Amino acid sequence: MSDKNMLEKLAKIDEQLFLSVFSDASPRWLRNTALGFSKSGNGGLYLVLFVCFWWLSEQSHYQLLALSLLLGFAIERPIYFLAKKRIARTRPCDCLVQGAYLIPSDKFSLPSGHSAGAFVVATVMSYFFPELTGIWLVWASGVAISRVVIGVHYPADVVIGAAMGASCGMLAVILVEYL
Template sequence: MNDNNVLKKMAQVDEQLFLTLFNYNSPAWLKTAALGLSKSGNGGLYLLMCGAIWWLSTNEQYQLLPITVLLGFVIERPIYFLAKRSFARIRPCDCLVSNAYIVPSDKFSLPSGHSAAAFLVAIILSHFFVQYTWLWFSWASGVALSRVILGVHFPADIMIGAIIGSSCGLLALALVVPV
């Protein structure tokens, strides 16, 4: 099997998985939960959380959290925008199904910016608040999955977004937090 056939097969699996997760007959509670999770990854929550921790914390270690998140986004955003333009993958709601439950902010789907951001923040929060690691990654996974359920991303988009975000979060931690 040559490389072209492998990529075609992967795209077919990705499309089939999308069609399994994005279902017009999904229960209302699932659409509502997906919408809420997706909105929690829009960016406002990150600013609020970092501002509150910086403002309220007297712990010097926690004072590094907002700086680390900011640096993580300074690293991640250019990678995200470069990848979006380079891959230029059309969103599933524009090529595979007739509509999505939300209107995406741009026309390309790969990588998922919501997934990248959520996993970047989850990685950093897990370093500072280890006891809640399960919560941070459950939330980030929910944000990522919501983007497929709402019809604006393929599963591969959210996986690649999660890898980009996690990598940028780890790099930011390595650069800011003393060992």
């Protein structure tokens, strides 16, 4: 099987997975929950976390945490923007279905920036507060899944975004802690 055929087959599977999750007739509670998770990944929470930990930075632990968050995003954002422009995958709400629960800020879907950002935060926070790892991973997964539920991303978009964000978060922790 050629690479092109393999990619087409994977895209079809991704479309079918999307269609099994997204429904323009989702119950109100699911739609509202997904929108809440999605909004928590818009970036405001990240800024609040950074400012809080920087403010507490008299303790070196919090300063390292704030620097790790900042560096994680400094690594992730350029990769995200380059990949998004280069891949230019059309969002499912623009080509596969109608009725997404929000209007996305751009027209391309791969990778999911919300998923990437949430997993940067979850990875960094889990390193510094390992006892809260489950909470951070549930939240980040909720952000990622919400993007499919509300109709603006395919499942592969969020999986790739999550892997990218987690990798950038770990790299940031390694650079800040060990160099």
